[in-house]
Amino acid sequence: MRIAVIGVNQGLGLVLSRLIAEKGHTVYAAHLGKTPAEVSEAAKRFPGYKPVEFDVTNEAMAETAAGIISRDGGGLDALVTVAGILTDSDRTRLITEADIGDLRKALEINTVGAAIVIKHFHGLVKDGGKFIAVTSEAGSLTNIGEKYPGYSVSKAAQNKLTAIFAKTVSRYAVYALHPGRMNTVMGRNDAQIEPEESAEGIYKIISGEKKPPANTWFINYRGEAMEI
Numbered sequence: 001m002r003i004a005v006i007g008v009n010q011g012l013g014l015v016l017s018r019l020i021a022e023k024g025h026t027v028y029a030a031h032l033g034k035t036p037a038e039v040s041e042a043a044k045r046f047p048g049y050k051p052v053e054f055d056v057t058n059e060a061m062a063e064t065a066a067g068i069i070s071r072d073g074g075g076l077d078a079l080v081t082v083a084g085i086l087t088d089s090d091r092t093r094l095i096t097e098a099d100i101g102d103l104r105k106a107l108e109i110n111t112v113g114a115a116i117v118i119k120h121f122h123g124l125v126k127d128g129g130k131f132i133a134v135t136s137e138a139g140s141l142t143n144i145g146e147k148y149p150g151y152s153v154s155k156a157a158q159n160k161l162t163a164i165f166a167k168t169v170s171r172y173a174v175y176a177l178h179p180g181r182m183n184t185v186m187g188r189n190d191a192q193i194e195p196e197e198s199a200e201g202i203y204k205i206i207s208g209e210k211k212p213p214a215n216t217w218f219i220n221y222r223g224e225a226m227e228i
């Protein structure tokens with residue numbers, strides 16, 4: 001298979017991109033900024049591991065990255081957008097004390113960045129393929145807590161964006177996916193699983209070993225329907 005993973009500098013994106021390459025597939029590993037050492041090492045170790053620079057907030061870079069993937073051999077069997085942020089102020093502040101600059105940053109990367117990925121990469125996914133946007137349970141509109149307000153708003157918007165996209169395309173499956181509470185830099189305070197477990201689950205969804213229920217766009221890494 002040919003798969004793109006967007007946001008591989010660390011955490012789930014790095015683990016998932018390595019897993020896909022280990023399984024013998026081609027993976028376009030989109031990283032932010034200078035190539036991280038782990039990404040360079042993966043590219044040395046696996047012939048199918050192909051780093052591509054891409055900041056999800058930058059449309060010109062999106063066009064360039066999509067062009068590189070397209071020229072390298074055509075369509076993708078799956079695209080997984082993993083890039084996201086949780087700002088430091090959002091970890092500790094309620095909405096009544098929000099740092100508005102950080103709220104804008106969360107929306108810019110988690111929501112606008114996700115829209116840029118849809119706009120510039122949607123045409124690369126093959127008929128019958130899969131487009132997976134890693135969002136969060138925090139984006140649920142019915143299961144609401146007071147923590148992480150900026151992050152939650154940006155992930156709710158990313159969920160809606162993904163649902164709209166799922167209505168827009170019919171040639172392939174589109175999912176918003178909650179990856180679990182993972183032991184990464186972002187999630188370690190509330191972690192329940194390692195990112196490896198989430199990556200294995202996502203891989204099974206990509207490969208078709210795990211089939212999410214029909215007519216569902218919001219799922220978790222085990223392929224189960226999530227509360228919208």
Ligand SMILES: NC(=O)c1ccc[n+]([C@@H]2O[C@H](COP(=O)([O-])OP(=O)(O)OC[C@H]3O[C@@H](n4cnc5c(N)ncnc54)[C@H](OP(=O)(O)O)[C@@H]3O)[C@@H](O)[C@H]2O)c1
Pocket residue numbers: 006007008009010011012013031032054055056057082083084085109113134135136137178179180181182183184185186187188191
């Ligand atoms: N961890 C959890 O428990 C949890 C729970 C629910 C949902 N999620 C979601 O799962 C995804 C992965 O989370 P994680 O725990 O692996 O977080 P992480 O370790 O913080 O990784 C996030 C990744 O996104 C990259 N990124 C940030 N801004 C970017 C940009 N503008 N363009 C491209 N890449 C960018 C980061 O690069 P840098 O490191 O260089 O900034 C990093 O590689 C996120 O979307 C997150 O919201 C995580």
